[in-house]
Amino acid sequence: MFDFFKQGKKNKQDSTDSITWNPRLIEQFEAIIKMTPVLFRKSARAAVTETAEDIAKNRGATQVEECDLVNAYLKETPEMFKESLFENALKVGIDMASYLSEKRLNKMKALSTNIAWDQVEQVFHPDVTWFEWAVTQKCNLRCRYCFENAGTASQDELSTKAALSIVHSLGASAKKLNRRFVMLWSGGEPLLREDIFELIGAAREEGMLCTMASNGSFITPEMAQRLKDAEVSTVIITLDSLTPDIHDAARGKGSHAEALRGIHNAKAAGLLTMVESVATRHNYKEVTKLRKWAEKEGFLYFHRPLHRGGRTLTDDSMMNRKQYHQLYFDRYQHIFEKLKTGKGTHIPLFEIFDLVPFPYKPLTREERDYLEWGVGCQACRLIHGISVSGDLLPCIRLKMPLGNLLTETFETIAQTPLYRRFVLRQDRGGICKSCEHLELCGGGCLAETMALEGDPFAGWERCCWVTKE
Numbered sequence: 001m002f003d004f005f006k007q008g009k010k011n012k013q014d015s016t017d018s019i020t021w022n023p024r025l026i027e028q029f030e031a032i033i034k035m036t037p038v039l040f041r042k043s044a045r046a047a048v049t050e051t052a053e054d055i056a057k058n059r060g061a062t063q064v065e066e067c068d069l070v071n072a073y074l075k076e077t078p079e080m081f082k083e084s085l086f087e088n089a090l091k092v093g094i095d096m097a098s099y100l101s102e103k104r105l106n107k108m109k110a111l112s113t114n115i116a117w118d119q120v121e122q123v124f125h126p127d128v129t130w131f132e133w134a135v136t137q138k139c140n141l142r143c144r145y146c147f148e149n150a151g152t153a154s155q156d157e158l159s160t161k162a163a164l165s166i167v168h169s170l171g172a173s174a175k176k177l178n179r180r181f182v183m184l185w186s187g188g189e190p191l192l193r194e195d196i197f198e199l200i201g202a203a204r205e206e207g208m209l210c211t212m213a214s215n216g217s218f219i220t221p222e223m224a225q226r227l228k229d230a231e232v233s234t235v236i237i238t239l240d241s242l243t244p245d246i247h248d249a250a251r252g253k254g255s256h257a258e259a260l261r262g263i264h265n266a267k268a269a270g271l272l273t274m275v276e277s278v279a280t281r282h283n284y285k286e287v288t289k290l291r292k293w294a295e296k297e298g299f300l301y302f303h304r305p306l307h308r309g310g311r312t313l314t315d316d317s318m319m320n321r322k323q324y325h326q327l328y329f330d331r332y333q334h335i336f337e338k339l340k341t342g343k344g345t346h347i348p349l350f351e352i353f354d355l356v357p358f359p360y361k362p363l364t365r366e367e368r369d370y371l372e373w374g375v376g377c378q379a380c381r382l383i384h385g386i387s388v389s390g391d392l393l394p395c396i397r398l399k400m401p402l403g404n405l406l407t408e409t410f411e412t413i414a415q416t417p418l419y420r421r422f423v424l425r426q427d428r429g430g431i432c433k434s435c436e437h438l439e440l441c442g443g444g445c446l447a448e449t450m451a452l453e454g455d456p457f458a459g460w461e462r463c464c465w466v467t468k469e
């Protein structure tokens with residue numbers, strides 16, 4: 001199986017070379033692309049171009065016309081973005097709505113989201129630094145594989161004054177380092193912290209972008225509107241299955257219905273709503289179905305595999321290597337095929353985020369550029385964690401304090417040898433030590449290695465790519 005990912009044929013001749021574009025249409029297409037959120041601009045240009053040319057060829061034409069471009073856009077654009085796409089197209093003289101029946105148009109409008117794109121773009125821009133902050137350990141649920149062991153409030157929880165001092169300290173660090181910080185308010189259930197809106201307000205004043213990870217239980221229409229008014233740009237709500245019993249078995253009776261209500265309320269308020277599943281041996285076969293459902297309903301979708309840590313140390317929900325491999329296989333296959341056929345630009349940034357392990361060695365500088373954002377372990381790179389007591393962690397799942405933000409600044413901690421050891425991705429033991437993929441992979445999930453071995457750099461013996469069953 002592993003051989004599949006060794007480099008194959010590259011730069012297959014593009015079969016669409018012979019087709020031309022109506023010159024007026026090129027200008028209109030470029031104008032629409034300029035109005036497309038940065039996050040999707042590159043992949044949208046590549047995918048829509050290819051599809052429009054294919055459609056034109058299939059109808060026997062040698063030139064791409066407006067109908068081909070519109071049909072390509074309809075095919076390639078997720079439902080949630082179609083309404084704003086139509087508005088942009090109209091600005092440059094293409095009336096996409098006229099290509100659709102009234103019934104289809106109404107359906108599309110129902111699925112679109114009126115989101116604040118400027119904020120969302122900034123939040124998911126490749127050069128931002130994320131901090132996932134477990135602001136409380138309080139939670140109304142008792143999910144069986146929670147890595148925080150959440151439930152009741154921790155004795156270490158910070159007062160409002162102390163939490164605000166961390167917000168201000170990070171704000172000052174961001175300015176000093178000339179970087180954009182994104183706060184991911186997390187927990188426990190962050191909405192159970194009474195001062196959460198005060199903290200969000202302070203972070204916004206410091207110029208930080210705000211997102212929230214919630215179980216959705218408290219996201220009523222009023223709460224969703226409050227989050228929107230507080231300029232929280234994205235809400236991430238966990239949904240592990242479309243079957244209530246599977247989700248409820250892990251997170252508690254009725255939690256599926258509450259999560260769904262929260263997801264719909266968040267979207268209705270105009271928040272970019274991301275549905276996240278934790279993949280376990282109970283639901284890993286369902287993630288493709290979940291993705292299709294989420295995209296059809298107008299949500300972003302993301303899954304992450306369950307790793308050992310917190311309550312998972314004693315829970316049996318983990319996938320075995322074979323299941324883990326199966327979970328990621330489609331995603332890897334899609335990405336590597338695009339790279340090998342010279343179509344790296346077709347890969348949306350979301351698709352390469354959080355792939356651990358990452359068993360591919362780029363052949364060219366160009367390929368490397370496509371992959372640099374978000375591939376492999378992101379601890380101390382794209383993301384950090386902050387514990388309930390204010391410790392800076394390499395990632396929220398990796399319980400190894402690097403320093404405490406009540407007494408030290410982020411930039412001071414970022415200069416320590418331990419922090420640099422995470423960033424540099426060189427110094428890893430075990431099977432990762434001499435692995436040819438280490439540079440991009442980072443050594444698998446260091447949080448799991450820490451939970452199992454007590455040393456995050458020991459090498460990820462669970463790696464499903466280089467170890468045998």
Ligand code: SF4
Binds near residue numbers: 358442445464
């Ligand atoms: S052995 Fe380690 S570095 Fe290599 S692919 Fe697996 S997790 Fe990544």
Ligand code: SF4
Binds near residue numbers: 379396446
């Ligand atoms: S330690 Fe694991 S969970 Fe944390 S960023 Fe790395 S791969 Fe992701």
